[in-house]
Amino acid sequence: MPAPAPCVTESAPPAIELSGLVKEFRGRRVVHELSLAVPRGSLFGLVGPNGAGKTTTLSMATGLLRPTAGTARVLGIDVWADPAAAKAVMGVSPDGMRLFEQLSGRELLRYVGALRRMPAEDVAARSEELLAVLDLAGDANTVVADYSAGMVKKISLAAALIHAPRLLVLDEPFEAVDPVSGQAIRTILRRYVATGGTVVMSSHVMELVEGLCDRVAVVAGGRVLAVDTVTALTAGGSLHERFLELVGAGQLVADDGLGWLGAAEQPR
Numbered sequence: 001m002p003a004p005a006p007c008v009t010e011s012a013p014p015a016i017e018l019s020g021l022v023k024e025f026r027g028r029r030v031v032h033e034l035s036l037a038v039p040r041g042s043l044f045g046l047v048g049p050n051g052a053g054k055t056t057t058l059s060m061a062t063g064l065l066r067p068t069a070g071t072a073r074v075l076g077i078d079v080w081a082d083p084a085a086a087k088a089v090m091g092v093s094p095d096g097m098r099l100f101e102q103l104s105g106r107e108l109l110r111y112v113g114a115l116r117r118m119p120a121e122d123v124a125a126r127s128e129e130l131l132a133v134l135d136l137a138g139d140a141n142t143v144v145a146d147y148s149a150g151m152v153k154k155i156s157l158a159a160a161l162i163h164a165p166r167l168l169v170l171d172e173p174f175e176a177v178d179p180v181s182g183q184a185i186r187t188i189l190r191r192y193v194a195t196g197g198t199v200v201m202s203s204h205v206m207e208l209v210e211g212l213c214d215r216v217a218v219v220a221g222g223r224v225l226a227v228d229t230v231t232a233l234t235a236g237g238s239l240h241e242r243f244l245e246l247v248g249a250g251q252l253v254a255d256d257g258l259g260w261l262g263a264a265e266q267p268r
């Protein structure tokens with residue numbers, strides 16, 4: 001697997017530094033002056049309920065969505081002032097981003113490698129290795145349009161990794177991925193961080209974040225409710241419990257809610 005270039009120094013700026021990020025869609029504010037620092041070398045989880053602003057925040061942090069206000073820096077580079085430099089040090093797997101679907105998985109990786117101006121022989125070797133570890137070798141010549149949702153997630157991760165970036169930003173990387181591939185991805189991410197990389201990933205699966213990540217931020221309503229090490233945040237409980245405490249039980253169905261949804265006799 002390609003290892004990220006080592007870059008860790010005491011005084012180095014954080015892997016991601018978001019300051020006062022705001023996003024408004026047609027006047028509706030969905031991210032509210034959000035500030036967050038992700039230390040280098042972390043495996044950082046971003047969790048929050050549906051509509052919390054995770055994808056919007058990650059999109060602003062990676063140069064995919066222009067903030068209404070605020071700044072985003074990756075490894076010290078201002079994403080919106082110097083997007084080319086910022087994108088060169090990042091690998092991004094956005095949620096729902098359309099890939100070049102008429103290319104096969106192998107062609108897509110070669111294309112991404114060429115866009116990254118990598119030597120063709122490196123791209124070829126890394127592509128085959130990534131396809132193998134992600135269990136896509138048998139479908140390497142299938143067009144991405146014919147991939148399942150889980151296969152699309154995996155080829156998108158491979159495309160994000162191919163240039164051995166120093167920072168990986170992954171929106172729901174495990175969604176729709178089978179357990180065997182999930183295990184392979186966990187191993188890849190742990191090894192990547194152990195060799196100097198930083199991962200920021202969003203997920204809805206608390207157990208996954210608790211078992212994999214070392215730091216976590218809980219986001220709701222476009223604001224950071226808590227950010228800490230997983231150990232500190234879950235002290236005395238699980239991330240699942242802590243998440244429900246932080247986000248509130250307002251989203252839960254009241255005991256007497258949906259009373260009509262049951263095995264009651266249906267009217268004839």
Ligand SMILES: Nc1ncnc2c1ncn2[C@@H]1O[C@H](COP(=O)(O)OP(=O)(O)OP(=O)(O)O)[C@@H](O)[C@H]1O
Nearest residue numbers: 025026030048049050051052053054055056057204
């Ligand atoms: N292009 C858009 N136009 C208008 N509103 C948007 C747009 N994209 C996102 N939103 C709104 O911004 C809010 C945050 O959405 P976002 O997709 O960032 O949440 P999320 O935390 O990633 O949710 P999920 O866990 O469901 O994927 C939601 O209220 C959503 O409706």
